[in-house]
Amino acid sequence: MLEIALVALLLFVVLLLGSVWVGLSLFGVGYVLLTLYKPNIPLDAFAGKLLWQATTSRELLALPLFILMSEILVTAQLGRSLFSGLAPWVARVPGGLVHVNVAGSTLFAAVSGSSAATTAIVGKVTLPELAARGYDRNLSIGSLAGAGTLGFLIPPSIIMIIYGVVAEQSILQLFIAGILPGLLLAALYSLYIGLHQSLSGARPVLPEFTWADRWRGLAEIGPLGALIAGIMGSLYLGLASPTELASVGVLGAVLLSAARRRLSLGGLVTAGRAAVRTSAMMGLILLGAALLNAALGFLGLPKYIAGEIAALHLAPFALIAVLLAFYVLIGMFLDGTSIIVMTLPITLPLVTAAGFDPIWFGIFVVVAVEISQITPPIGFNLFVIQSQTGATMGALVRAVWPFFLILLGFALLLALVPQIVLWLPGQL
Amino acid sequence: MIRRFLSFTDITSRAAEALAVLLLFAFCLLMLAEVFSRGFLATSLPFSWEYAAFAMGGTFLLGLGPALRHGTQVRVSLVLDRGGPRWRRGLDLAATAAALGLGVLVFLALFSVFQTSLARGLRAASYMATPLAVPQFIALLGAGQFVLALAARLLRLMLGEPTELPRPDEDLPHA
Amino acid sequence: AWDLSTPWPASNFQAVAAQDFADAVRAATDGEVDITVHMGGEIGVAGSESLAAVETGIVQAADYLLFLQAGEEPLLAMDTLPYLVQGQEEMRLFLKAAGPAFEEIAARHNQKILYYVPWPSPGVYSRSAISTAAEMSGQRIRAFNPASFAFLGKLGAAPLEMPWGDVAPALAAGTIDGVATSTSSGVDGKLWEFTSHFNPLNWSTSTDVVTVNLDAWNALTEEQRSTIEALAAKMQPEFWALSAAEDEGKTEILQQNGITVSEADDSLKALMASGGREMWAAFVARVPEAGPIIDAYAAEAGK
Ligand code: NA
Ligand code: NA
Numbered sequence: 001m002l003e004i005a006l007v008a009l010l011l012f013v014v015l016l017l018g019s020v021w022v023g024l025s026l027f028g029v030g031y032v033l034l035t036l037y038k039p040n041i042p043l044d045a046f047a048g049k050l051l052w053q054a055t056t057s058r059e060l061l062a063l064p065l066f067i068l069m070s071e072i073l074v075t076a077q078l079g080r081s082l083f084s085g086l087a088p089w090v091a092r093v094p095g096g097l098v099h100v101n102v103a104g105s106t107l108f109a110a111v112s113g114s115s116a117a118t119t120a121i122v123g124k125v126t127l128p129e130l131a132a133r134g135y136d137r138n139l140s141i142g143s144l145a146g147a148g149t150l151g152f153l154i155p156p157s158i159i160m161i162i163y164g165v166v167a168e169q170s171i172l173q174l175f176i177a178g179i180l181p182g183l184l185l186a187a188l189y190s191l192y193i194g195l196h197q198s199l200s201g202a203r204p205v206l207p208e209f210t211w212a213d214r215w216r217g218l219a220e221i222g223p224l225g226a227l228i229a230g231i232m233g234s235l236y237l238g239l240a241s242p243t244e245l246a247s248v249g250v251l252g253a254v255l256l257s258a259a260r261r262r263l264s265l266g267g268l269v270t271a272g273r274a275a276v277r278t279s280a281m282m283g284l285i286l287l288g289a290a291l292l293n294a295a296l297g298f299l300g301l302p303k304y305i306a307g308e309i310a311a312l313h314l315a316p317f318a319l320i321a322v323l324l325a326f327y328v329l330i331g332m333f334l335d336g337t338s339i340i341v342m343t344l345p346i347t348l349p350l351v352t353a354a355g356f357d358p359i360w361f362g363i364f365v366v367v368a369v370e371i372s373q374i375t376p377p378i379g380f381n382l383f384v385i386q387s388q389t390g391a392t393m394g395a396l397v398r399a400v401w402p403f404f405l406i407l408l409g410f411a412l413l414l415a416l417v418p419q420i421v422l423w424l425p426g427q428l
Numbered sequence: 429m430i431r432r433f434l435s436f437t438d439i440t441s442r443a444a445e446a447l448a449v450l451l452l453f454a455f456c457l458l459m460l461a462e463v464f465s466r467g468f469l470a471t472s473l474p475f476s477w478e479y480a481a482f483a484m485g486g487t488f489l490l491g492l493g494p495a496l497r498h499g500t501q502v503r504v505s506l507v508l509d510r511g512g513p514r515w516r517r518g519l520d521l522a523a524t525a526a527a528l529g530l531g532v533l534v535f536l537a538l539f540s541v542f543q544t545s546l547a548r549g550l551r552a553a554s555y556m557a558t559p560l561a562v563p564q565f566i567a568l569l570g571a572g573q574f575v576l577a578l579a580a581r582l583l584r585l586m587l588g589e590p591t592e593l594p595r596p597d598e599d600l601p602h603a
Numbered sequence: 604a605w606d607l608s609t610p611w612p613a614s615n616f617q618a619v620a621a622q623d624f625a626d627a628v629r630a631a632t633d634g635e636v637d638i639t640v641h642m643g644g645e646i647g648v649a650g651s652e653s654l655a656a657v658e659t660g661i662v663q664a665a666d667y668l669l670f671l672q673a674g675e676e677p678l679l680a681m682d683t684l685p686y687l688v689q690g691q692e693e694m695r696l697f698l699k700a701a702g703p704a705f706e707e708i709a710a711r712h713n714q715k716i717l718y719y720v721p722w723p724s725p726g727v728y729s730r731s732a733i734s735t736a737a738e739m740s741g742q743r744i745r746a747f748n749p750a751s752f753a754f755l756g757k758l759g760a761a762p763l764e765m766p767w768g769d770v771a772p773a774l775a776a777g778t779i780d781g782v783a784t785s786t787s788s789g790v791d792g793k794l795w796e797f798t799s800h801f802n803p804l805n806w807s808t809s810t811d812v813v814t815v816n817l818d819a820w821n822a823l824t825e826e827q828r829s830t831i832e833a834l835a836a837k838m839q840p841e842f843w844a845l846s847a848a849e850d851e852g853k854t855e856i857l858q859q860n861g862i863t864v865s866e867a868d869d870s871l872k873a874l875m876a877s878g879g880r881e882m883w884a885a886f887v888a889r890v891p892e893a894g895p896i897i898d899a900y901a902a903e904a905g906k
Pocket of ligand 2: 331332333334371372373374375376377378379380
């Protein structure tokens, strides 16, 4: 098992640092591992089926559609109006417009079940505007990557649904349990943004705003607010399922552009082309991850490590700390669904035996999966931002680490005060 | 000859992208149609989910090559950026060659699935029972175009030409 | 060492049965036949790909729903026909009639059937009571396979497809009115949080099968093969009992959680009977090999 782990690590390092595209690197690691350690399986047929399943998985349908929605909003210059609308309101708060990353992600997380989609949609709107206004680039990028992960914690959430199915826990309870931690995490991010700006003393110059500016701003944000309300409405009023919601979002974006007289066929095609490229970027990674995940599942590596942790017979809090370290480690290489499917059969019984509630552990695992979204080398939020800004992975890591630490601390806080998770479901 | 190959790959890239855009909007419409039909007409469209998923697979794969050509595909450039122009070019050549090899493996894997579906007349185990070879053929086209795009990138590197199209302004943070 | 894949998560009774079987085989062969059970699709072998996965040797053995392989072998969807097989007693008779054909199909795909484990019968979970034909009319119900889709349509409902992950939120919001699935899946998905009624229409019983790749099988010694065959024969009834207990226990859990279990009245029963027969005929027209099997079975079962 140690040999397999070392070979896998070596392949990762060579391919990724050799600047082979990320998705192809994952595919390559999986391919070589299976060739070496499962020489008897017909690899072409196996890999082909996996690629086909991965790229046609119905759970993913919302992702390209939400990306299309954000591209349409940007083409119609609706992102800019979000900023000019919010500027008069948050200009005096320490951190200023960077808070739009957190506020936007929190809002959009209430619509989207995916963290990558949340990051893509908010970043598409905010990053160019923050850069144009001279905000600290690291803070802009880092807070976006961190806040984008709220897509999983604030319902609806794909990861909670997968946890619910694998752990046989109520998806409804998980959704409710995620609300309070989600808002608390958003508040922590905002707190950090405010502190960072206050301590560094760097404040972009914003013009003085009057109350008339503020009311005008509200009118500018209005349509976007209505769009999000409309999307949420179609979910909670029983029109669209969480996946179908994304198509309603696209329709809403088109209608909004039309209402602002910014709709054109050319604009839709431009938006479509950009959405296709971004989707394909994620598609290549999903496709490579499918083979890598299957290879690691076949070879039993994540299960083996989880089993070793079980054999330690740790005290409850120590167990949680070790599991957090374990999830951070495998979260560097695996995607959220695989993390849950491969480890839960071992970790869930351990944790419940130590006296933790399975709903609580669900939220804990969601936070662990959020961490995996922003840790290199395989972090989906990082890839989204990389494709949007062209920033190097090194620059992204430098920008993101404070938010990684916030998430880490937040996970431990949940272990110390489980009521943050369990209070709200207990009220219902 | 080389010129013609390169311009051929660019034509296929634009065609693949156009088809992918079409598929993306089509499956969006399909899902909207399902929402509308189920919500207001109390009839569900039995093909909506299945065809939408197949169209998404087509979008993902047909977009691979265009995304590469436009520099949207992501890679870790930590080591690449550490050296001079010669080091950069050498490593980029090696990485693109390796990627070409892996791209061919992706193509072959999808080809084996497509071939099995075609030879055995396999259908989806669903109400629509779609012959799988049809959507898999579209996916295969995408994988094939990706291989072409990788080969073209390798050629351009060897010729010392720029490998990626310039990004349009709207993609840049300083719009 | 064999790999056995099952699409079900560790807590599902089918996965439990597969693990029990693997453990029993290991013990009986002194560890010489060591089967690793991969659950919940962790190695990426989907439910509908299992026949092919065993055939090509991706895994040496697999536990899978027979009807999910209908894309490869249409005959395997026979047990989804409404009113054909209802309950374990009839499944026993049905396998007597259809077993040889299934074994032939398995052999054609380079594998051998070790044992069958039927699922509890499906019913309809709904937000409002459904026991009459009128109440069934227009209900938007999530179907779980092609036959249930067609059957619900014949009952006047508005069947639909939806990924399982979307079902819970969609039920909660009233996007859909109900879902057709077994008692096990209903308890696993805690459907009492979104629905208040369950009508165990019992229109069909479907079975899982555990098969082994023939190359892997033939590589065993004569003695190992007969040991495993004997184990399969001995454990199959235990697994069937597990399934029956599952159904009973799960219905009780549903009721304890406030679900009203109702029955179909004569109007709905009449609709079900006529709809079911039509589907038999349509199936035989599409898959002629099914004709003699269905006839032989129907005569035996008095259908
Ligand atoms: Na969300
Ligand atoms: Na990661």
